[in-house]
Amino acid sequence: MVKRIALVIGMAVALSAVCVSGTGQRDGKLKALIIDGQNNHDWKATTRYIRATLEDSGLFTVDVATARNPGEFRMEFDTYDVLISNYNGPMWPKETRQAFLRYMRQGGGLVVIHAADNSFPGWEEYNRIIGLGGWGGRDANSGPYVYFEDGELVRDTSSGRAGTHGAQRAYPVVTRKPNHPIMKGLPKSWLHARDELYSKLRGPAENMTVLASAYSKKTKRNEPVLLTTRYGGGRCFHTVLGHGPHAMSCVGHQFTLQRGTEWAATGEVTLESVPENFPPADKVSVEDPTETGTQ
Numbered sequence: 001m002v003k004r005i006a007l008v009i010g011m012a013v014a015l016s017a018v019c020v021s022g023t024g025q026r027d028g029k030l031k032a033l034i035i036d037g038q039n040n041h042d043w044k045a046t047t048r049y050i051r052a053t054l055e056d057s058g059l060f061t062v063d064v065a066t067a068r069n070p071g072e073f074r075m076e077f078d079t080y081d082v083l084i085s086n087y088n089g090p091m092w093p094k095e096t097r098q099a100f101l102r103y104m105r106q107g108g109g110l111v112v113i114h115a116a117d118n119s120f121p122g123w124e125e126y127n128r129i130i131g132l133g134g135w136g137g138r139d140a141n142s143g144p145y146v147y148f149e150d151g152e153l154v155r156d157t158s159s160g161r162a163g164t165h166g167a168q169r170a171y172p173v174v175t176r177k178p179n180h181p182i183m184k185g186l187p188k189s190w191l192h193a194r195d196e197l198y199s200k201l202r203g204p205a206e207n208m209t210v211l212a213s214a215y216s217k218k219t220k221r222n223e224p225v226l227l228t229t230r231y232g233g234g235r236c237f238h239t240v241l242g243h244g245p246h247a248m249s250c251v252g253h254q255f256t257l258q259r260g261t262e263w264a265a266t267g268e269v270t271l272e273s274v275p276e277n278f279p280p281a282d283k284v285s286v287e288d289p290t291e292t293g294t295q
Helices: 002-017 043-056 094-105 114-118 124-130 251-266
Strands: 018-021 030-036 060-067 082-085 109-113 145-149 152-156 169-175 189-195 208-216 221-231 234-239
Touching: 030 043, 030 251, 043 060, 043 251, 082 251, 094 124, 094 234, 109 114, 109 124, 109 251, 124 221, 124 234, 145 208, 169 221, 189 251, 221 251, 234 251
Parallel strands: 030 060, 030 082, 082 109, 109 234
Antiparallel strands: 018 060, 145 152, 145 221, 169 189, 169 208, 208 221, 221 234
């Protein structure tokens, strides 16, 4: 009886450290898990936008794991096709990190959104998975700066800290890999809604493909904004877009997030038709994904 009581108490403590919510409906759709609970951004608002955007595609059912106490955040990820990180906070426990790496090596998918690339500066394998990161003490030891110059991708090993951005503004996103499934059919350039533009990111940059860039007035460089990496059998889609609800209302952000999440989950993209209101080069296009029937 004492052992049984101890087991029940232990389970209650574990559940108090992470809250998992979901629809419980699968219907043959891809199963996605958003991880949040810690961030220097409004993660409650952005998780709501991420969830609505993914569900609106018709491809995903979405659960949310909220790490109330990161030091006790324990999850097994194998039941999900793709994980979406909206998390920027303290390190997870060793067993959770091991489960995460096992999941990725065995063919799992990961999507990293905006400040999630600030997380875990000292976790070498996480940085290999996401390709590039910012802040958190990252420097030349973390890997090169990566940016475009004269149309060529530069890997700059000069010294300096990682991570900066200027004031929020609308800015053009330039497609660099038009034949990649995530980018196929998109304009050469499209105007993203007001957002931060992360710059001077650096990291291992292994097995990495930069899909799109944007010009930073602060660094005078064409900085990566959409990229993919491969890690073991797994795939990662990394978008620096999405500081808050307004940026996440950009139709360009929503569609690339939907495609990127499907690609991370399966290695393929079935969302072929580009929305008619996808932003052109000279005009922002926004819709609130949390409103029924907006897309």
